Amino acid sequence: MGEVVNVLVAFAVIVFLFRWVTSSSESGERSPADTLGFRPKNITQDMINTISNMFPDIPTDNVRYDLLRTGSVELTTNKILERGFLDAPPPAYYTLYPREPTSSSTTHRSSNNANTNGGPTPKAPQETLITRYHLEDRVLNAEPAVEESVVGGKAVWEESSEKREASLRERKAQMILAARQRMLAQQEAKS
Numbered sequence: 001m002g003e004v005v006n007v008l009v010a011f012a013v014i015v016f017l018f019r020w021v022t023s024s025s026e027s028g029e030r031s032p033a034d035t036l037g038f039r040p041k042n043i044t045q046d047m048i049n050t051i052s053n054m055f056p057d058i059p060t061d062n063v064r065y066d067l068l069r070t071g072s073v074e075l076t077t078n079k080i081l082e083r084g085f086l087d088a089p090p091p092a093y094y095t096l097y098p099r100e101p102t103s104s105s106t107t108h109r110s111s112n113n114a115n116t117n118g119g120p121t122p123k124a125p126q127e128t129l130i131t132r133y134h135l136e137d138r139v140l141n142a143e144p145a146v147e148e149s150v151v152g153g154k155a156v157w158e159e160s161s162e163k164r165e166a167s168l169r170e171r172k173a174q175m176i177l178a179a180r181q182r183m184l185a186q187q188e189a190k191s
Contacts, residue, residue, distance in 0.1 A: 032096055035092045035093075035095060035096055036068070036090075036092060036093060036096070037090075037092075038068075038069060040068040040069075041067070041068055041069070041070065041071025042071065043064070043067045043068060043071065047067055047073050048060060048063055048064055048067060050073055051063045051067070051073060051076055051077060051080075054077065055077075055080055058080060058085070058086055059088075061088075061089055061093070061094075061097070061099065062085075062086040062087065062088055062089065063076065063086065064089075064097060065086070065087070065088075065089035065093055066079065066086045066087070129176045130176065130180070133169075133172060133173055133176060135173055135176060135177065138173070138177060139177070139180070155167055155168070155171060
């Protein structure tokens with residue numbers, strides 16, 4: 001009986017030594033579980049995109065880190081809804097998942113369906129307020145200067161919603177044109 005115990009203890013010591021020697025001789029790299037302090041769950045880019053689309057103000061690294069911990073879109077979403085934020089990942093996280101440039105992550109989110117061939121996306125011209133509110137004809141006709149007191153002036157309450165909407169649209173147009181005139185005047189003053 002004593003010999004069996006000695007053999008078992010010797011076998012356990014040999015196994016322990018073998019594991020210790022082989023784990024320390026591996027190129028010095030730590031496993032993701034050792035680096036992060038927990039065993040990361042398997043996640044997909046679709047899971048990250050789902051949460052990033054629902055909560056665009058939450059950084060992608062925070063989303064990925066929480067998904068690695070929970071492995072569930074629902075749990076991460078509930079945490080955001082309850083707390084309003086996700087914890088930032090520790091510095092060790094960035095050794096495994098280096099930071100992405102912010103411009104590429106926002107470009108990827110906004111044009112994930114537009115560009116499927118993987119090539120560079122052509123940059124669209126930036127939309128101005130003049131084009132958004134269709135004021136090109138007023139700018140081309142060079143309307144007379146609008147007085148500052150009239151621009152943000154008090155609106156009269158109209159009896160129908162259509163008239164109120166038209167009045168609001170006209171006040172927005174006047175404010176945009178007045179701001180453009182101020183900008184042009186400042187540019188002329190500089191030059």
